[in-house]
Amino acid sequence: MATSLIHDLNFSRNDWKIKVRVSRLIDVVNFRKQNSLISLDMVLIDEEHFRPKLTEEKIYTIRYFSVQPNKEQYRIVGDNKIMIQFFQNTVVRAVGNIDKIPLHQFDCVQLQHLNKFVKNYSLPDVVGMVVNEVGDSIEIEDQWGQRAQLKIWSNGFAEYSQQRTQLGDSTKPFAIVVTSTMVKEFLGFSPIISRIWQIKM
Numbered sequence: 001m002a003t004s005l006i007h008d009l010n011f012s013r014n015d016w017k018i019k020v021r022v023s024r025l026i027d028v029v030n031f032r033k034q035n036s037l038i039s040l041d042m043v044l045i046d047e048e049h050f051r052p053k054l055t056e057e058k059i060y061t062i063r064y065f066s067v068q069p070n071k072e073q074y075r076i077v078g079d080n081k082i083m084i085q086f087f088q089n090t091v092v093r094a095v096g097n098i099d100k101i102p103l104h105q106f107d108c109v110q111l112q113h114l115n116k117f118v119k120n121y122s123l124p125d126v127v128g129m130v131v132n133e134v135g136d137s138i139e140i141e142d143q144w145g146q147r148a149q150l151k152i153w154s155n156g157f158a159e160y161s162q163q164r165t166q167l168g169d170s171t172k173p174f175a176i177v178v179t180s181t182m183v184k185e186f187l188g189f190s191p192i193i194s195r196i197w198q199i200k201m
Contacts, residue, residue, distance in 0.1 A: 006046045009067045009082055017063040020044040021101040025056050026180055047100035059098055063091040106177055111146035117183040124181055129173040150178060
C-alpha cells in the first residue's frame with residue numbers, strides 16, 4: 001500500500017499509512033497527581049514539511065490508526081486541525097533516513113505576542129537569546145528586543161544546564177528554542193512561560 005501525506009489525512013477511515021519523522025516526543029503528565037502520565041504526544045513531519053517504541057528524529061511508516069480532531073487544550077502544534085490516534089493493531093516500522101523529511105519544524109511565536117496564549121491552550125514554541133538566569137528561570141530576548149521570563153519546571157532545568165555546559169563559553173548570550181511552552185500571567189505582569197517541555201540549543 002502506498003503512503004499518504006499528512007495533509008491528505010481525514011476522518012473517513014482508519015487504515016491510513018504514512019511515512020513520517022518523529023520530530024518531538026512529549027510525555028504529557030498531570031502535575032497534580034504525582035506526574036502521572038496522561039498521554040504521549042508527538043510531532044510528526046513528512047516530506048512536505050507538515051507537521052509504542054519510538055525515538056525522536058527517526059523515520060517510521062505508520063499503518064492502521066484513526067484520524068481525530070486535534071484537542072482544544074494543550075495543543076503541541078497549534079495550527080494543526082487533526083491528530084492521529086494509535087490502536088492496539090497499529091503497525092509502526094522504522095525505515096532508513098530520508099533527506100526529504102526535515103529533522104525539526106518549529107511553530108515559533110514572537111515574544112510580544114505571548115499574551116495571546118495566556119488563556120489559549122495552544123503550547124507555542126519560542127526562540128531567543130538567553131540573557132539572564134535566576135534560580136530555575138531564564139530570561140530570553142528575541143531579535144525585536146522583547147524579553148520573556150521562562151520558569152523551567154521538573155527535571156527541565158537539569159537538561160537545560162547539561163546542554164548549556166556543552167556550549168563551551170556559556171558566559172556569552174546563546175540562542176535557544178523552547179518548545180511546547182505553557183504561558184501564564186503572574187500577578188498581572190507580562191506573561192511568563194511557566195512550563196517547558198523541551199529545549200533545543
